[in-house]
Amino acid sequence: MNTAEIKSLLEKKFPGLEIKIVNDGLVLKPEDLLRVAKFLKESPEFKLDYLSLITGVDYVEFLESVCHLYSVEKRLGPVVLKVRFPRTSPTQIPSLVSLYRGAEFQEREAYDMMGIVYEGHPDLRRIFMWEGFEGFPLRKDYVPEDEDVLEWEDVEWLERHNVKVPEEYKTFAEQLKAAGKEARATRPKPGAEA
């Protein structure tokens, strides 16, 4: 069964459903994802009972959440479901945890790296980065810190731990703080706002 056949079957099942085929994947609207996945999992002709992957993609113009579904019994797959949404507004993407328990950690990873908020996820928090980390490092507009420059909080921390900080680092950190700037790597990235 190829992607076009799945598409026509789905359109027959859900009248008015908007589906696009992009690179052998089915692009759905965020609000349709859950009911389509539920149908694909439970209907006897698909029986897509195995979720192998959920991940996020940053296309600069928009973000995408991708999931790959397989059927062990029918030897079908991967059926690729994609959801696209703007990167600015925090669009809520339905979580697949209610259907596939294995989605939990993968959705946490997509949230941690790309900042995709899955609605209905039981425990959506960071998985790789520590708590309190700011930003989503795999987004294309993320600029990592400049690790060769001490900032004021570093200077304060070092002095609290009885480490002598050279004067030139101190004054530079003070200047940075006074200018309200952060020491970020200057390397520009595609889609960076600056």
Place this chain on the structure above:
Amino acid sequence: MALAQNRSTVDDGLKSELGKKGIVVTTIQELYNWGRRSSIWPLQFGLACCAIEMIATACARYDIARFGAELFRGSPRQADLMIVAGTVTKKMAPQIVRLYNQMPEPKYVITMGACSIAGGPFIDGYNVLKGIDRYIPIDVHLPGCPPRPEALLWGLTQLQKKIDHQEIEKAEWYQKSLKREFPIPEFGPKGLIPKFNPEVWRPETASHRRERYGDPVLLGKKMIAPKFETFGDPQVKVGTV
């Protein structure tokens, strides 16, 4: 590396002649250093692919036991040598500094592989520490990606040479001013706090990388270093030499 002064009044030739007859003439210092360098106990931990090479070094083919360093200890309290084998992520860095602090004096560190020296292929990433020498002092830098077992053995023999050249009276761990406990970095909102310990490491004032390859520029969707393809010399084109 300053050589330890030879205070022995016994002639070297005579010493070796006596040695052939089964008589050992030595100084306390030589004996002490010989004992220390022949029984370096490394701390048993690996972080990435370099650890596989470290394991291979400990196995029969390369046999680190020939150098007396086969006893990998599971506890930092019993270890003399820390082999930082692999990529040090920012999440792992505090634990490594803590392990270093827990090791008893005298202690030595070998950084194994490009990652633990300076970040290696992950140098532009957000998650990898750009060299463990930002927080703890290093005795031997061992480049490679990963270094072969022979290279680790070479690094170990370099460390043995260093130990041989240390004097008991002037040994740094007996000095009062020596500070060998380093504050453990903490997780901050953008990365580790502090970014480095200025008592241990300071950034280069000039970036050799930038000098060699030029400032990276954005060309379409790709970052291009202008001098990269010409290997630093704008006159030389790749393929023409």
